[in-house]
Amino acid sequence: MSSTKDIDALIELMAKLPGLGPRSARRAVLHLIRKRSLLLTPLADVMQTVAATARECLNCGNVGTLDICDICTSEKRANGELCVVEDVADLWAMERSGVFKGRYHVLGGTLSALDAVGPEELRIPRLLDRIPSENVTEVILALNATIDGQTTAHYIADQLEGEVRLTSLAQGVPIGGELDYLDDGTITAAMRARKTL
Amino acid sequence: MSSTKDIDALIELMAKLPGLGPRSARRAVLHLIRKRSLLLTPLADVMQTVAATARECLNCGNVGTLDICDICTSEKRANGELCVVEDVADLWAMERSGVFKGRYHVLGGTLSALDAVGPEELRIPRLLDRIPSENVTEVILALNATIDGQTTAHYIADQLEGEVRLTSLAQGVPIGGELDYLDDGTITAAMRARKTL
Ligand SMILES: [Zn+2]
Ligand SMILES: [Zn+2]
Numbered sequence: 001m002s003s004t005k006d007i008d009a010l011i012e013l014m015a016k017l018p019g020l021g022p023r024s025a026r027r028a029v030l031h032l033i034r035k036r037s038l039l040l041t042p043l044a045d046v047m048q049t050v051a052a053t054a055r056e057c058l059n060c061g062n063v064g065t066l067d068i069c070d071i072c073t074s075e076k077r078a079n080g081e082l083c084v085v086e087d088v089a090d091l092w093a094m095e096r097s098g099v100f101k102g103r104y105h106v107l108g109g110t111l112s113a114l115d116a117v118g119p120e121e122l123r124i125p126r127l128l129d130r131i132p133s134e135n136v137t138e139v140i141l142a143l144n145a146t147i148d149g150q151t152t153a154h155y156i157a158d159q160l161e162g163e164v165r166l167t168s169l170a171q172g173v174p175i176g177g178e179l180d181y182l183d184d185g186t187i188t189a190a191m192r193a194r195k196t197l
Numbered sequence: 198m199s200s201t202k203d204i205d206a207l208i209e210l211m212a213k214l215p216g217l218g219p220r221s222a223r224r225a226v227l228h229l230i231r232k233r234s235l236l237l238t239p240l241a242d243v244m245q246t247v248a249a250t251a252r253e254c255l256n257c258g259n260v261g262t263l264d265i266c267d268i269c270t271s272e273k274r275a276n277g278e279l280c281v282v283e284d285v286a287d288l289w290a291m292e293r294s295g296v297f298k299g300r301y302h303v304l305g306g307t308l309s310a311l312d313a314v315g316p317e318e319l320r321i322p323r324l325l326d327r328i329p330s331e332n333v334t335e336v337i338l339a340l341n342a343t344i345d346g347q348t349t350a351h352y353i354a355d356q357l358e359g360e361v362r363l364t365s366l367a368q369g370v371p372i373g374g375e376l377d378y379l380d381d382g383t384i385t386a387a388m389r390a391r392k393t394l
Contacts, residue, residue, distance in 0.1 A: 004260070006243055006246045006247050006250060006251075006262065007251060007261070010247050013240045013243060014240070016232075017225045017229070017236075018225055019217060019221040019225060020217070020225075023377065024215070027215050027377075028214045028215055028217075029247075030260065030284075030285055030286055031215050032244070033247065033251045033260055035213075036251070039210060039213055039214075040247065040248045042210055043210045043211070044241050044248055046206050046207045046210060047207065047229070047237060047241035047244065048245075050203050050204055050207050050226075050229070050237065051237045051238045051241055054204060054230045054233070063201070063227065064201045065201065065203065065204075070201075087227075089223055089224060089227055092223060180223075180224075
């Protein structure tokens with residue numbers, strides 16, 4: 001149907017989002033068309049804005065609209081604690097829990113021999129630079145409890161041994177679990193019960 | 198974080214889509230930001246276009262960019278067969294199967310005493326008008342095999358009894374199943390084995 005070319009293109013693009021397949025993309029597009037003024041138009045507008053303004057913080061890898069994010073520029077967050085996470089989604093999960101008052105470092109993934117992901121791909125050199133330049137005294141390795149997450153934590157711990165206090169999230173992180181799936185209370189408990197490596 | 202206001206707004210709007218909750222909306226937005234030029238910008242553009250152009254066919258309720266859709270204006274599809282479906286998604290599912298060569302009528306839901314949905318809400322008056330004006334000889338009631346779907350089919354069958362041949366999809370539609378979940382082969386089989394009511 002030639003007159004539905006743009007609708008077909010919209011379905012195809014929506015189906016590329018994580019969590020949406022072709023069928024749920026079609027449902028979503030019909031929903032968008034039905035809720036044109038309440039949902040479709042505002043969504044298109046804010047997508048334009050985000051496409052024009054979103055960027056990764058050059059210091060920590062957080063996503064925002066500034067070259068250096070609010071957390072990195074806030075003097076209140078310069079308490080010597082640096083929380084290392086795999087992904088921006090994990091940083092957001094931490095912030096929602098409200099338990100952590102320091103700064104973050106987003107690796108952007110985990111080391112992986114299989115996928116040939118080395119330290120250079122992971123913002124690890126930048127992490128090592130930040131320890132002296134931001135007077136970091138404790139690095140909290142809040143990586144996922146997966147094999148790759150733990151391998152990455154051990155690698156970073158090796159690099160930083162003797163330089164800073166190294167801790168990891170403790171109680172509450174289930175084996176094989178991913179941080180971003182946890183509720184705020186669990187994250188809070190795990191952070192409070194963190195243990196020295 | 199004030200600098201992420203637009204990103205937060207984007208997450209909130211995405212979470213309103215069927216099939217996406219807050220967590221999957223956050224994941225989707227991070228994915229969009231990472232794939233800015235490949236996904237976010239094209240998606241914003243095509244959403245603007247669809248918001249400006251999408252409309253319901255005044256005759257059948259199909260969604261497209263024309264006041265009267267391609268199927269309704271195509272003389273090839275005027276074969277006397279009219280397939281009645283609940284939803285545009287069902288029409289699309291039928292079209293993907295490629296088995297049906299006639300025209301459609303999208304009810305936009307089912308009759309429901311509980312939700313106070315009567316014939317007027319469902320484009321049923323328009324359906325009755327189309328029978329003489331488009332020389333319809335067979336009405337295929339392709340409604341979902343749910344209680345409301347079947348109640349609606351019986352209501353329409355009562356209205357049209359004696360005027361046209363009335364059929365329904367037969368073999369292959371599972372009890373309680375919804376048309377849009379079926380594979381194309383099942384829809385094809387059900388259409389070929391349709392039975393007179
Ligand atoms: Zn930052
Ligand atoms: Zn039409």
